[in-house]
Amino acid sequence: MATQDIITAKEFCIHHNVEMTFIQSLGESGLVEIIQTEEEICVPMHQLPQLEKMVRLYYEMDINMEGIETINHLLNRMNEMQQEIVKLQNRLGVYEEE
Amino acid sequence: MEFIDYYKVLGIEKTASAEEIKKAYRKLARKLHPDLNPNDKDAHKKFQQVNEANEVLSDPDKRKKYDQYGKDWQHADQFEQQRQQQGNTQQGGTQDYSNFGDQDFSSFFESMFGQGGGRQRQTKFRGQDYQAQLQLSLEAAMTTHQQVLTVNGKNIRITIPAGVENGQVIKLAGYGAPGVNGGPAGDFYITFNITAHPVFKRLGDDLYMTATIDLYTALLGGDTTIDTLSGKVKLTVAPETQSGTKIRLKGKGFPVYKKEGQHGDLYVTYTVQLPVNLSDKEKALFTELKNLK
Known part of the structure; x- marks a missing residue:
């Protein structure tokens, strides 16, 4: 059976001094994957960097949830486009060598 | 070492209120924050400048000192005397800054406020991202293999999956510089540089x-x-x-x-x-x- 490392949302909230509702909102909007167990909400370990990024955007930069969703979408698109640029540069490189 | 006009960095007047400074900082931080500009060294550098400007101008004591002596920072003797007169009031700095690295404060800042010159910062900052290039032959990129890289004295064993592309970047989360004030460590980005093959x-x-x-x-x-x-x-x-x-x-x-x-x-x-x-x-x-x- 496959296992995965998780952290309780409560523990994360105490450590980062954030509200539980914030994590719930992130989970509801699909920005961060959360796991609802019988007793509590948990976050998979691999989601921590993403969650910490959201905390910084919300608490340090005063960006609201709608703004975070927009930024996340644009960052993903930017990432895809950067990968596409790399692929196109590689294709171009082949023809330039000829 | 050059004089840095922190007001100019934040784009505000010298008469700016604390609220205006905060507003200007927030505005620039939203634009230049490393989270919003991944892999952009230029933005990262500018963010550090903005951060430094905010560090000074948002602290009434530092701002006063900067306004008084900022442009005359080269007059080291007078400056030092002034610093001593102020006694230890500036020494409430946190040791956390030892982790912040030389690159995060300019030499101008260090000269004026000392290495421990930062006040106790409430905000957690993510550590700096590291970037590295890894050269691979076409043959090496063809098979999944492991390589050991040394980053800041630590050996990291990474698995390079077969089929990696030239220019492709992989991220090793948490292997960058340590964070500040308990902030998370930065990430380590490896860009693969696959050398041209004479036949293929x-x-x-x-x-x-x-x-x-x-x-x-x-x-x-x-x-x-x-x-x-x-x-x-x-x-x-x-x-x-x-x-x-x-x-x-x-x-x-x-x-x-x-x-x-x-x-x-x-x-x-x-x-x-x-x-x-x-x-x-x-x-x-x-x-x-x-x-x-």
Whole structure:
């Protein structure tokens, strides 16, 4: 059976001094994957960097949830486009060598 | 070491209120924060400047000191005297800054406020991202293998999946510089630089190569053996094959990234090599052939 490392949302909230509702909102909007167990909400370990990024955007930069969703979408698109640029540069490189 | 106009950095007037400073800082932080500008060194550098400007101007004591002596920072003696007169009031700085690294405060800042000059910062900051380039041969990029990299004295063993692309970046989360005030560590980005191969050209998952065949094989057909990256392959050349004819060897190309067992195709372009240093007899036979047409 496959296992995965998780952290309780409560523990994360105490450590980062954030509200539980914030994590719930992130989970509801699909920005961060959360796991609802019988007793509590948990976050998979691999989601921590993403969650910490959201905390910084919300608490340090005063960006609201709608703004975070927009930024996340644009960052993903930017990432895809950067990968596409790399692929196109590689294709171009082949023809330039000829 | 140059004087840094922190007001200019934040784009505010010298008479700016604390609220205006905060607003200007927030505005620039939203624009330049490393989270919003991944892999952008320029933005990262500017963010550090903005951060430093905010560090000074948002602290009434530091701002006062900066306003009084900022431009005259080169008058070290007077400055030092002034610093001593202020006593230890500035020494409430946190040791957390030892983790912040030299690059996060300018030498101007260090000169004016000392290395421990930062006030107890409430905000947690993520550590700096590290960037590195890793050169791989085409052959090495073809197989999944492990490499040990040394980052800041720590050995990191990374697995490089087969099929990695030239210019592709992989992120090792948390292997960058340590965070500040309990902030998370930065990430370590590795950009793969795959060196050009003298025989094979790669386009996505497909490989391209040129195979030379002699005139007689091209005309009459026959077998030829080529070296691919996965071993020798025997090809049957069809009769009357033209120079420039391209054939496809399915599944003999490059491994598909993170799709084990899947490969692209290998495209082989035939180049027909004409015979040279013809003997008299050969010349006569070619002439005979020419006259037949």
